[in-house]
Amino acid sequence: MISVVILGAGNVATHLFKGFEKTNDVSVVQWYNRNASSLQPYSHLVDVTDNLEALKDADLYIIAVSDDAISELSSSLPFKDKLVVHTSGSVSVYDLDMKLKRGVLYPLQSFSKAAKLDFDNVPICIETIDKKSYPLLKKVAVSLGSPTKRINSDQRRVLHLAAVFVNNFTNQLYRIGHEITESEGAEFDLLKPLIKETANKIEDMSPFKAQTGPAKRNDKKTIKKHLKQLDNEHHKAVYELLTDSIKRTHGRKKL
Amino acid sequence: MISVVILGAGNVATHLFKGFEKTNDVSVVQWYNRNASSLQPYSHLVDVTDNLEALKDADLYIIAVSDDAISELSSSLPFKDKLVVHTSGSVSVYDLDMKLKRGVLYPLQSFSKAAKLDFDNVPICIETIDKKSYPLLKKVAVSLGSPTKRINSDQRRVLHLAAVFVNNFTNQLYRIGHEITESEGAEFDLLKPLIKETANKIEDMSPFKAQTGPAKRNDKKTIKKHLKQLDNEHHKAVYELLTDSIKRTHGRKKL
Ligand SMILES: NC(=O)c1ccc[n+]([C@@H]2O[C@H](COP(=O)([O-])OP(=O)(O)OC[C@H]3O[C@@H](n4cnc5c(N)ncnc54)[C@H](OP(=O)(O)O)[C@@H]3O)[C@@H](O)[C@H]2O)c1
Ligand SMILES: NC(=O)c1ccc[n+]([C@@H]2O[C@H](COP(=O)([O-])OP(=O)(O)OC[C@H]3O[C@@H](n4cnc5c(N)ncnc54)[C@H](OP(=O)(O)O)[C@@H]3O)[C@@H](O)[C@H]2O)c1
Numbered sequence: 001m002i003s004v005v006i007l008g009a010g011n012v013a014t015h016l017f018k019g020f021e022k023t024n025d026v027s028v029v030q031w032y033n034r035n036a037s038s039l040q041p042y043s044h045l046v047d048v049t050d051n052l053e054a055l056k057d058a059d060l061y062i063i064a065v066s067d068d069a070i071s072e073l074s075s076s077l078p079f080k081d082k083l084v085v086h087t088s089g090s091v092s093v094y095d096l097d098m099k100l101k102r103g104v105l106y107p108l109q110s111f112s113k114a115a116k117l118d119f120d121n122v123p124i125c126i127e128t129i130d131k132k133s134y135p136l137l138k139k140v141a142v143s144l145g146s147p148t149k150r151i152n153s154d155q156r157r158v159l160h161l162a163a164v165f166v167n168n169f170t171n172q173l174y175r176i177g178h179e180i181t182e183s184e185g186a187e188f189d190l191l192k193p194l195i196k197e198t199a200n201k202i203e204d205m206s207p208f209k210a211q212t213g214p215a216k217r218n219d220k221k222t223i224k225k226h227l228k229q230l231d232n233e234h235h236k237a238v239y240e241l242l243t244d245s246i247k248r249t250h251g252r253k254k255l
Numbered sequence: 256m257i258s259v260v261i262l263g264a265g266n267v268a269t270h271l272f273k274g275f276e277k278t279n280d281v282s283v284v285q286w287y288n289r290n291a292s293s294l295q296p297y298s299h300l301v302d303v304t305d306n307l308e309a310l311k312d313a314d315l316y317i318i319a320v321s322d323d324a325i326s327e328l329s330s331s332l333p334f335k336d337k338l339v340v341h342t343s344g345s346v347s348v349y350d351l352d353m354k355l356k357r358g359v360l361y362p363l364q365s366f367s368k369a370a371k372l373d374f375d376n377v378p379i380c381i382e383t384i385d386k387k388s389y390p391l392l393k394k395v396a397v398s399l400g401s402p403t404k405r406i407n408s409d410q411r412r413v414l415h416l417a418a419v420f421v422n423n424f425t426n427q428l429y430r431i432g433h434e435i436t437e438s439e440g441a442e443f444d445l446l447k448p449l450i451k452e453t454a455n456k457i458e459d460m461s462p463f464k465a466q467t468g469p470a471k472r473n474d475k476k477t478i479k480k481h482l483k484q485l486d487n488e489h490h491k492a493v494y495e496l497l498t499d500s501i502k503r504t505h506g507r508k509k510l
Contacts, residue, residue: 067477090477108445110452110467121448155441161481162432166446167453168468169497170425175462175504177417186410190363191421192458193376197365198422199454203447207430212365213423222322222345226416234503241496242424248489249430 002026002140003058007073008065009033011111012087016064016144017042019119025143030056052076060140062087062105063096071095083133089160093127093153103128103137106156107146110167119144125151125159176235208249215246257281257395258313262328263320264288266366267342271319271399272297274374280398285311308333315395317342317360318351326350338388344415348382348408358383358392361411362401365422374399380406380414431490463504470501 004026006013013031020026028046033039036050047056055061061077061084063070070086077084080099089106096102104127111117124141126148128134134150141148151159174195178188201210214222223243230236259281261268268286275281283301288294291305302311310316316332316339318325325341332339335354344361351357359382366372379396381403383389389405396403406414429450433443456465469477478498485491 090480109449110456112467115456121452123445123448125445149442149445151441154439157484158436158439158441159445161484162435162441162443162446163449164468164470164481164494165428165435166432166450168466168470168501169493170428170450170453171457171462171466172470172497172501172504173420173425173428174457175466176500177421178462180417180420181413184409184413186406186413186417187404188417190378190380190404190414191417193378194364194418195421195425195454195457197376198425199450201365201370202426202429202450207426207433211423211426211430212367213419215419215423215427225345226419229412229416234500238424238496238500239419241493242427245431245489245493246423246427249427 002060002136002143003029003056004060004062004140005030005032005055005058007032007061007063009035009038010064010066011113012107013062013064014113015111015117015119016062016087017046019117019144021045023143026140029058053078055079059083059136060085067091071097074100083136085137089156089163093129101130101133103130103133104156105137105141106151106159108159108163119146123147123149125149125156127151127153127156173238176238179232180230180235211246211250213246215243216250218247257315257391257398258284258311259315259317259395260285260287260310260313262287262316262318264290264293265319265321266368267362268317268319269368270366270372270374271317271342272301274372274399276300278398281395284313307331310334314338314391315340322346326352329355338391340392344411344418348384356385356388358385358388359411360392360396361406361414363414363418374401378402378404380404380411382406382408382411428493431493434487435485435490466501466505468501470498471505473502 002025006017006028017028020028030047031039032049034050036048039048063073063086065073067088070091074084074097084096084100085103085105087105093102093104106125107122108125109122124146126137138148177191181188227236230239257280261272261283272283275283285302286294287304289305291303294303318328318341320328322343325346329339329352339351339355340358340360342360348357348359361380362377363380364377379401381392393403432446436443482491485494
């Protein structure tokens with residue numbers, strides 16, 4: 001049985017706690033937050049504390065606090081040479097205090113406290129400085145039911161950046177679709193099956209192969225019609241840039 | 256039993272034929288294409304022809320050919336006053352020859368011949384000039400198992416435009432995610448669960464509410480880091496424009 005202490009009480013920390021509660025291989029022996037009141041709802045299930053000096057001994061400490069607070073919290077830990085990881089996609093593993101055995105467990109998914117989460121759908125990217133820490137971290141991730149992948153810092157940084165494109169920016173395109181449809185009294189809901197199909201299609205086809213539409217076909221007549229239809233200048237700019245982007249990818253435009 | 260003639264042999268025509276084959280309410284009595292050889296694989300199931308003069312009598316004619324060919328083909332039909340629809344999101348219903356009873360059955364989904372398709376996931380938008388044509392078109396769409404929605408021309412045009420944003424442009428963001436990850440030897444596959452979750456999230460949450468990430472938080476430090484990381488000028492332009500777009504939506508920026 002691997003003993004774990006969780007630090008932080010936000011989206012990721014809470015889902016990790018709930019995930020570990022269901023496993024037989026990991027036991028959360030303590031849950032820390034700077035403000036223990038947010039842990040009260042769980043105090044019948046686990047020892048909670050807001051006192052770093054009272055931290056229990058454990059095989060692994062998982063720091064799941066805001067990116068900016070990771071470094072300082074790691075330095076405040078009243079021990080050394082123990083295995084401590086953070087869960088951030090963008091913070092360096094070296095931002096953890098060097099008195100510790102350091103690593104990262106980066107769960108590549110969008111977490112929110114309120115929403116249900118199935119760790120089957122959360123690839124966990126593992127990074128360690130010390131090779132010997134890897135098997136334990138892998139076991140912890142596997143116990144949650146997550147697919148795991150060993151990566152280095154550059155790969156993690158790049159995954160985090162790519163996640164902004166496929167998650168935040170994609171969601172903003174949904175938002176623009178919402179604005180465009182509602183402005184004419186059309187129902188955004190009618191687009192939802194297409195949105196799902198677009199995401200599902202790349203399961204076994206590259207996004208390159210999956211592309212269709214006026215930009216890919218270089219259908220100038222339709223592109224012109226669409227630009228005329230858009231009266232919001234900002235939507236027009238997005239249309240133009242992404243049409244240009246598709247043309248570049250599909251060789252319709254010199255680079 | 257409603258009798259239907261399909262015109263065209265492409266992605267949409269082929270899926271419509273297969274869909275109707277499974278219903279009890281609609282019978283495809285004939286399938287036309289300018290080039291009958293592409294219909295040969297189906298000639299044991301349905302009467303096929305490349306001769307407009309030989310078109311059979313039917314309750315409904317569905318023109319599922321390239322946008323540019325719809326108008327001319329409708330004028331070439333050797334009859335009048337019969338119900339004829341096209342399946343395009345962007346062509347006007349008035350582009351059909353006025354000698355006909357005109358309408359549109361616009362299936363709001365991405366079709367490709369090779370891929371499986373479930374009409375449950377294909378909202379069919381119905382437009383008619385003549386009110387009396389509507390019940391028959393609705394029955395035809397419902398027979399396929401599709402959700403249906405009566406819309407007007409403006410709504411159809413706007414749905415088609417919004418579909419470009421949520422389908423073609425979204426897919427291009429997946430492509431950029433692919434380029435970014437592969438350039439550092441990271442696996443694009445690790446992003447697939449996040450891509451699906453992003454699409455699923457808006458099932459019961461607006462894209463406005465679903466937004467997260469550095470642009471929404473106006474996290475300048477991370478945005479700056481990301482821009483520095485991107486060495487492809489074109490990816491950088493997409494990052495900047497969509498970050499700006501999110502800031503506008505979430506009131507971080509004056510309009
Ligand atoms: N959310 C996601 O989708 C996601 C996905 C992958 C990775 N991550 C990473 O996971 C980590 C946590 O993210 P989250 O979304 O769970 O954050 P969150 O919900 O915003 O929670 C932040 C937590 O950090 C604590 N905290 C903030 N400043 C602190 C400080 N100065 N000292 C001590 N604790 C402090 C907060 O304590 P209080 O409760 O007292 O405010 C809170 O418990 C971050 O590194 C993030 O990059 C997040
Ligand atoms: N694909 C989609 O995702 C989708 C979604 C919604 C709506 N639509 C609409 O559905 C319609 C058909 O699209 P599609 O994707 O099925 O097209 P497609 O696969 O490209 O097939 C086009 C068909 O049109 C025929 N055609 C082309 N030019 C013609 C002409 N001058 N005269 C007669 N026939 C001609 C072709 O005949 P040959 O076989 O002889 O070349 C072919 O059968 C279009 O209006 C499109 O906007 C498509």
